Amino acid sequence: MAKAEAWKPTLSPGFWGSLAVMGVGIVFFIYSLQFPYTSEIGPGPGFFPRWLSGFLIVLGVLYMSNSIRGKDKSEKLPSEKGLSSILFILGSMVGYVALIGFLGFITTSAAFLFLLLRKAYRWYVSLAISAIASLFLYALFALFLRVQLPMNGLGF
Amino acid sequence: MVGKNMFRRTLLAFFIVTVAFSLAVPSMAFAQDYPRKPITAIVAFNPGGGTDVAARVILKFAEKYIGGQFVVENKPGAGGAVGFTAIAMAPKDGYTIGMINPPTVLLKPIQEGNLVKYSLSDFEPIANFVSDPGALVVPPDSPFKTMMDVVEAAKAKPNTIRMGYGGPGTSEALTLRNFENAFGIKVRKVPFEGTGPQLTALMGKNIDVMFTNASEIVSQYKAKTVRVIAVGAPKRIPMMPDVLTYKESGFDTIQLAMRGLAAPKGIDPKHLQILSDAMAKVFNDPDFQKRADELSLPLDYMGPAEYKKLLQELDAFYRAEYAKNPW
Amino acid sequence: MDSLSLLMQGFATALTWNNLIFCLIGVGVGMFIGVLPGLGPVAGTAILIPLTFGLEPTPAIIMLAGIFYAAMYGGTITSVLINTPGESASVITCIDGYQMARQGRAGAALGVAAIGSFIGGIVAILSLTFIGPTLARFAIKFGPPEFLSVMMFGLLLIVGLMGKSIVKGLIAVVLGLLLAMIGQDPGSGASRFIFGQIMLLDGIDFVVLAMGLFGVSEILLNAEKNMETETPPKVKGLIPPREEWAPAAKAIGRGTALGMLLGLIPGASASIASLLSYSFEKRVAKDPSRFGKGAIEGVAGPETANNAYAGAALIPLFTLGIPSSPTVAILLGAFTMHGLIPGPLLYERNPDFLWAVIASMFIGNVMLLIMNLPLANLWAKVARIPYKLLAPLILLICMLGVFSVNRSVWDVGLLVFFGIVGYFLKKLEIPAAALLLSFVLGNNIEFTMIQTLSLSASGLLYLFQRPISGVLMTLCILILALSIYSSIKKKRGQLADDAEV
Numbered sequence: 001m002a003k004a005e006a007w008k009p010t011l012s013p014g015f016w017g018s019l020a021v022m023g024v025g026i027v028f029f030i031y032s033l034q035f036p037y038t039s040e041i042g043p044g045p046g047f048f049p050r051w052l053s054g055f056l057i058v059l060g061v062l063y064m065s066n067s068i069r070g071k072d073k074s075e076k077l078p079s080e081k082g083l084s085s086i087l088f089i090l091g092s093m094v095g096y097v098a099l100i101g102f103l104g105f106i107t108t109s110a111a112f113l114f115l116l117l118r119k120a121y122r123w124y125v126s127l128a129i130s131a132i133a134s135l136f137l138y139a140l141f142a143l144f145l146r147v148q149l150p151m152n153g154l155g156f
Numbered sequence: 157m158v159g160k161n162m163f164r165r166t167l168l169a170f171f172i173v174t175v176a177f178s179l180a181v182p183s184m185a186f187a188q189d190y191p192r193k194p195i196t197a198i199v200a201f202n203p204g205g206g207t208d209v210a211a212r213v214i215l216k217f218a219e220k221y222i223g224g225q226f227v228v229e230n231k232p233g234a235g236g237a238v239g240f241t242a243i244a245m246a247p248k249d250g251y252t253i254g255m256i257n258p259p260t261v262l263l264k265p266i267q268e269g270n271l272v273k274y275s276l277s278d279f280e281p282i283a284n285f286v287s288d289p290g291a292l293v294v295p296p297d298s299p300f301k302t303m304m305d306v307v308e309a310a311k312a313k314p315n316t317i318r319m320g321y322g323g324p325g326t327s328e329a330l331t332l333r334n335f336e337n338a339f340g341i342k343v344r345k346v347p348f349e350g351t352g353p354q355l356t357a358l359m360g361k362n363i364d365v366m367f368t369n370a371s372e373i374v375s376q377y378k379a380k381t382v383r384v385i386a387v388g389a390p391k392r393i394p395m396m397p398d399v400l401t402y403k404e405s406g407f408d409t410i411q412l413a414m415r416g417l418a419a420p421k422g423i424d425p426k427h428l429q430i431l432s433d434a435m436a437k438v439f440n441d442p443d444f445q446k447r448a449d450e451l452s453l454p455l456d457y458m459g460p461a462e463y464k465k466l467l468q469e470l471d472a473f474y475r476a477e478y479a480k481n482p483w
Numbered sequence: 484m485d486s487l488s489l490l491m492q493g494f495a496t497a498l499t500w501n502n503l504i505f506c507l508i509g510v511g512v513g514m515f516i517g518v519l520p521g522l523g524p525v526a527g528t529a530i531l532i533p534l535t536f537g538l539e540p541t542p543a544i545i546m547l548a549g550i551f552y553a554a555m556y557g558g559t560i561t562s563v564l565i566n567t568p569g570e571s572a573s574v575i576t577c578i579d580g581y582q583m584a585r586q587g588r589a590g591a592a593l594g595v596a597a598i599g600s601f602i603g604g605i606v607a608i609l610s611l612t613f614i615g616p617t618l619a620r621f622a623i624k625f626g627p628p629e630f631l632s633v634m635m636f637g638l639l640l641i642v643g644l645m646g647k648s649i650v651k652g653l654i655a656v657v658l659g660l661l662l663a664m665i666g667q668d669p670g671s672g673a674s675r676f677i678f679g680q681i682m683l684l685d686g687i688d689f690v691v692l693a694m695g696l697f698g699v700s701e702i703l704l705n706a707e708k709n710m711e712t713e714t715p716p717k718v719k720g721l722i723p724p725r726e727e728w729a730p731a732a733k734a735i736g737r738g739t740a741l742g743m744l745l746g747l748i749p750g751a752s753a754s755i756a757s758l759l760s761y762s763f764e765k766r767v768a769k770d771p772s773r774f775g776k777g778a779i780e781g782v783a784g785p786e787t788a789n790n791a792y793a794g795a796a797l798i799p800l801f802t803l804g805i806p807s808s809p810t811v812a813i814l815l816g817a818f819t820m821h822g823l824i825p826g827p828l829l830y831e832r833n834p835d836f837l838w839a840v841i842a843s844m845f846i847g848n849v850m851l852l853i854m855n856l857p858l859a860n861l862w863a864k865v866a867r868i869p870y871k872l873l874a875p876l877i878l879l880i881c882m883l884g885v886f887s888v889n890r891s892v893w894d895v896g897l898l899v900f901f902g903i904v905g906y907f908l909k910k911l912e913i914p915a916a917a918l919l920l921s922f923v924l925g926n927n928i929e930f931t932m933i934q935t936l937s938l939s940a941s942g943l944l945y946l947f948q949r950p951i952s953g954v955l956m957t958l959c960i961l962i963l964a965l966s967i968y969s970s971i972k973k974k975r976g977q978l979a980d981d982a983e984v
Contacts, residue, residue, distance in 0.1 A: 013910060013911060014911060017907065017910075017911040017913070020907075021654055021658075024658070024661075028661055028676065031675075031676055031678075032675075032676075035671075035673050035675060036671075036673075039671060041933065041936045041937050042933075042936045042942065043932070043933070043936075044671060045668050045670070045671040045673035045675060048660070048664060048929050049661065049664050049675060049676070052657050052660050052661050052664070053661060055653075055657050056654065056657045056658065056661065059650055059653050059654045059657060060654070062650045063650050063651065063654060066648070066650060078707045079707075082706070082707030082708070083707070085706045085707065086703050086706050086707055086906070089702065089703060089706050089878070090703070090899065090902075090903065093699075093878065093882070093899045093902075094896075094899060096882065096895075097882075097892055097895050097896045097899065100892060100895075101892060109879055109883075112875070112878075112879060113875050113876070113879060116874070116875035116878070117871070117872065117875055120869075120871040120872060129872070133876060133879070134879075137879065137880070137883060141883060141887060145516075145522075145527075145530050145531070145887070146530055146531070146533070146534065147530060147886075147887040147890070148229055148230065148890055149883075149886075150892070202529055202889070203529045203530060203532065203533065204528065204529035204532045204813045204816050204817070205529075205816065206816070209816065209820055212533060230890055231890065232889050232890065232891075233681070233682055233684075233685060233889060233891060233893075234681045234682065234684035234685055235667065235684060235685065237681060237684065238681065238682070238891075241681075267672075268674065268681075268684070270679075271674070271677070271679070271681045271684070272681065315940070318937075318938055323669045323670065323672060324670070324671050324672030325667075325672030326672075329672075344937055344938065344939075345937060346627075346934055346937040346938055347669060347670055347930075347933065347934060347937065348934070349669045349930070350812070352749060352805055352806040352807060352808075352811075352812055352815075353749045353750050353807075355804075355805050356622075356623050356625075356626075356749040356799070356803075356805050356807070357626055357627070357749075359623045359803060359805070360623035360624050360625065360626055362626030362627065362938065363938070375804050375819070375824035375825065375826055375828070376804055376826060378824060378828060379804070379824065379826045379827050379828040381803065381804070381826060381827060450822040451819060451820060451822075452819060
């Protein structure tokens, strides 16, 4: 979405937003067709989903017409620099989710914090903060609150 | 992001990952004897729930007899299916076992076949601990004194008796369907999520009768704020000695919510033997029996062979009923 | 005054050193769990239940109940300071609490929340003490039709959260309702919108949605500005300025009533109580445009409501043995685990225990008030930690908190997803709060409607054949008619000026 925005600067974010809303509406509407519309006592499992997703499509159309007519003054999507830092954070979070099962909580958390803190402080300061914070959170959640955190093969 | 430190950072990240991976290689321990390390017991529900509590109590007692340690690991999700799958797919080294809850554990693959990827044959049953019979419950001042009163009333005025149950797809729904079919009656089926709201509706006279499990209403039964008119056990239960069974009431059905222990299929028979022996000893421990009584656990011990046979029968029964008509 | 003398005996038990210490541990841990984003009272209580195995029943339950009501206090703190709700009942507090913090009024926000929480909590416990059984008998009259009409009422109130554009407001509401449909439908057993994912069978966890839409998206928004958010000005005192006293007091009063009512209703939750209280405050305010810009009622109302809820939710448990919400169900489990039978028998068989626990809740609330007022200043300093350090820590704690609810890495992935969704919603000015509220109501509306239809042959007319639901539904229709009338008259003048949420 953001890239497309850069290519076609004339279209507002609202346009793409309305497209996304319609898209969600259409996906849910099609999906909802497989559930019975009625049941013994009245509305079936397909009743509400069909009406709601249908309504969402209509709202998407209204939203698009508002944004094309320039009534929509919502914020612009981020600049390239802003975008890259957002993507970096998201990438780190996705990496965190992907790796925590293998590397265990402490290692993954320390790596995650280090990645995000790396430009805020000198690298050894960041490393120290990351390690201490991860160990502290481990102690807090795993030892004090007894949450079963993911471990690696060596047990941490 | 742009900068001369990029290389150093990448290198460092790579270093961290490599070190961590090398640490993550599982430690190799060859068991001369079993168990030589703590045994993980998967519970497919959240901590503090009925299954979790039962598992923790029983396994605590079992540690004494097995000479090892059990670690309960909760893997909730998808109404238990996530945890059951984890047990079925666990390593077969005897160090991962788990709690299974028939009939839920049997119903999931039947009803959600495209999502749930295990089947009964992926489990090696170890022991059944608890059989919680279904119960037919009415308010204390209800005119219904027996199950037949309900049936008569439903015959006299079809589609007026409001009956609370666990909702479509549950084993209660099947019992309710068979109840209607057995007597040729029709009731108003009101679905509920959980015993709490159902009990509220019963005590507030919003429903007339409800199907639930005996252990969930034992405190209300003792306090006489509800009346239990029948239970779904094969014979009368010690918890409610004056209550007739479904069969005694004229409805030939057994409805049990069970909790037991199983290992993944393919576990070493010696390990299975050690585990099931330990569980059998737990059930003869008077301290354990006292504790179970305090917790209102309707104990029902079954050894591996007996449990396996029952599970297969139940599985065949549910599959046949489902093939007839999903409920 | 039989209850009074029994209560005095209860105080005698609760005031022993042993019980006082467990009460303090309970409320301390509870507050802390409330502070940690993601980890709420449900998970917190469940996690700590095994630790109470070795304790006597009285201190054990004193401690667990303490966790339950104290979490509501703690949840406010992060909402106000870092715009990340500590637990789900404090989501709505973010809106005005965070704005207050940015104006340097974090102390006032936390102060009024602590005072409101205290009042809400104490009133609920007083009711439990003196009119508990009466209230409980009233509460069980609330069947599915009544619950449905309350939810419909709530849905109407969301209009107040809609923000500038009615189209975007409706989009948020419909999206919330659709998201609520995901998972296994309790009314029909059908698995809806799970896209082949077994983990979606249980539906989307409210905590995940709330943390993603509010916590993670906030950090993404700030990241775009290169983490350079202005450090909020220094905290100026805990006492709100005099002109805010009257509106705050009124909001506290309404929050207490609303929270109590919802605490008694089976199936409601603390988040419904706080969300409804916020919408209600905005509805009754003379100048609704102040909301979203640091209105003190927007903090006082919901924070009072969720504490009143927590106290009142114990009434059906103690008097009838009915768990009216998932959290209370866990407490019920703790009772049985310690060989206690909640319900009328508790009053006969274990009066010492019962009254000691009730007395301990008075003591616990006082402890929390004493802890919270001076701590508010200390907490407010958290907001002055450099954001570049705070943001990664918030993200990590959010992920950890969400993980610990269901021990599910999948939920953490979903958190990231909803963080992205929340980011775009904020960019496009689609009100996330309206989405969240309709999400909470969504499942309940559909399910209670199915239940209502199953109960009688008269269809939805049944709602009007029962006194309570009849009154509520008539009220709904009146409000709807009035708003349509006034919007035609004013051409939506007031709604158009509505604050952005």
